[in-house]
Amino acid sequence: MSFSEVTTFLEKIAPLAKLSREEITKLETPDRVLKAELSVNGKKYPAYRVQFNNARGPYKGGIRYHPEVSEDEVKSLAFWMTIKTAVTDLPFGGGKGGVTVDPKKLSKKELEELSRAYVRAFYKYLGPDTDIPAPDVYTTAEIMAWMLDEFEKVTGKKAPAFITGKPLELGGSKVRDIATALGGVYVLEEAVKKVGLKDKTVAIQGFGNAGMNMAKLLAEEGYVIVAVSDSKGGIYDSAGLEIEEVMKSKESKGSVVEYKKARKISNEELLECECSILIPSALSGVITEKNAGKVKAKIVLELANGPTTPEADQILWNKKVLVLPDILANAGGVTVSYFEWVQNKKNQSWSEQEVKKKLQEKMISAFTQIWKEFSDEKKSFRTAAYVLALKKIVAAEKNKTKNKS
Numbered sequence: 001m002s003f004s005e006v007t008t009f010l011e012k013i014a015p016l017a018k019l020s021r022e023e024i025t026k027l028e029t030p031d032r033v034l035k036a037e038l039s040v041n042g043k044k045y046p047a048y049r050v051q052f053n054n055a056r057g058p059y060k061g062g063i064r065y066h067p068e069v070s071e072d073e074v075k076s077l078a079f080w081m082t083i084k085t086a087v088t089d090l091p092f093g094g095g096k097g098g099v100t101v102d103p104k105k106l107s108k109k110e111l112e113e114l115s116r117a118y119v120r121a122f123y124k125y126l127g128p129d130t131d132i133p134a135p136d137v138y139t140t141a142e143i144m145a146w147m148l149d150e151f152e153k154v155t156g157k158k159a160p161a162f163i164t165g166k167p168l169e170l171g172g173s174k175v176r177d178i179a180t181a182l183g184g185v186y187v188l189e190e191a192v193k194k195v196g197l198k199d200k201t202v203a204i205q206g207f208g209n210a211g212m213n214m215a216k217l218l219a220e221e222g223y224v225i226v227a228v229s230d231s232k233g234g235i236y237d238s239a240g241l242e243i244e245e246v247m248k249s250k251e252s253k254g255s256v257v258e259y260k261k262a263r264k265i266s267n268e269e270l271l272e273c274e275c276s277i278l279i280p281s282a283l284s285g286v287i288t289e290k291n292a293g294k295v296k297a298k299i300v301l302e303l304a305n306g307p308t309t310p311e312a313d314q315i316l317w318n319k320k321v322l323v324l325p326d327i328l329a330n331a332g333g334v335t336v337s338y339f340e341w342v343q344n345k346k347n348q349s350w351s352e353q354e355v356k357k358k359l360q361e362k363m364i365s366a367f368t369q370i371w372k373e374f375s376d377e378k379k380s381f382r383t384a385a386y387v388l389a390l391k392k393i394v395a396a397e398k399n400k401t402k403n404k405s
């Protein structure tokens with residue numbers, strides 16, 4: 001979504017959150033847009049860090065490496081992080097970073113140089129209590145380790161809480177690898193209870209970190225996974241797929257379509273297939289005004305960021321499909337990032353059980369708060385989530401102003 005679409009959406013829901021003109025202006029204006037040009041082997045790469053809002057705590061958000069990264073995109077993503085941390089009640093604001101680069105075209109040495117250059121460009125504005133980066137598209141735990149090392153070098157201080165998504169041995173948190181999917185499972189379980197859904201058939205688009213872990217976790221919980229897909233296409237079996245077997249096919253042959261015991265379907269067919277729960281876990285903008293009317297699921301859980309266009313969202317709302325929005329459904333990742341930050345600050349290492357329990361509490365609490373706001377049935381679950389988040393940010397802004405005066 002472009003930043004102008006973000007602000008249009010904000011203007012649309014502002015009356016529901018009873019925001020004043022001044023509050024809207026504040027909420028659609030990033031605090032700081034930092035830009036740099038990073039040089040690696042004679043080539044230059046535009047780099048950004050947008051610090052959107054820190055009324056509720058330090059800026060928090062990942063760094064994306066992608067050829068299509070732009071200032072506009074990083075601004076939208078930083079806005080969403082502000083909303084996401086408020087939805088889950090994390091004591092953070094929102095920020096995001098990015099470099100316009102195709103990382104697949106760089107050697108490992110160049111990738112390391114680029115990552116270190118990013119930190120040197122922005123380190124004065126980053127830190128455990130000011131702005132805490134994390135991984136995003138095409139940035140990994142290894143890249144976080146290089147960035148941490150560079151930050152500690154230039155500042156001359158040990159600061160593991162400067163960045164999250166680190167390897168375990170450098171202070172990363174247990175469960176971080178499956179956190180997004182597991183957070184989604186906790187949200188889904190609550191929704192299934194509220195809606196009283198009996199038929200637990202699931203279709204999942206995307207079979208990467210988010211989608212594959214979701215399929216595995218849900219199958220373990222007794223859900224029937226009838227369809228999965230990746231960039232090469234999908235497979236369907238109304239009796240349920242053997243997820244462990246599908247994972248093996250994906251690992252050994254590169255795609256789920258190599259699993260031969262199910263019918264092949266296209267990614268478009270997957271979105272419209274016979275199931276009660278649909279989980280888009282790959283790209284944005286896949287549920288559109290063209291196919292939303294054909295979606296058969298009763299619940300859509302947005303594990304991907306922005307999979308539903310605003311027009312499709314309206315169609316699903318009219319059809320009484322419960323859409324669990326990305327700002328809640330995939331917030332498990334940033335929540336465990338928060339746990340990582342706390343562990344680093346307190347010099348602790350929590351067990352897997354402890355992290356899972358805390359994640360479950362956070363996700364259920366966020367879901368319950370939104371459900372209360374939603375149950376007047378005048379607004380969608382997504383709008384309810386936004387209204388709640390915006391109110392929290394505005395309240396924190398007021399507090400900030402009071403403390404200053």
Ligand code: NAD
Nearest residue numbers: 180206207208209210230231267281282303304305330333
């Ligand atoms: P990933 O790269 O691990 O996996 C992406 C999957 O999508 C792959 O299986 C790929 O084959 C598939 N895919 C690509 N193009 C496709 C297409 N045209 N149709 C169907 N499938 C296609 O990425 P990920 O980390 O799983 O992220 C997926 C989505 O979840 C993204 O929208 C991301 O922003 C969101 N998300 C991920 C996390 C996380 O912690 N991984 C956190 C929050 C949000």
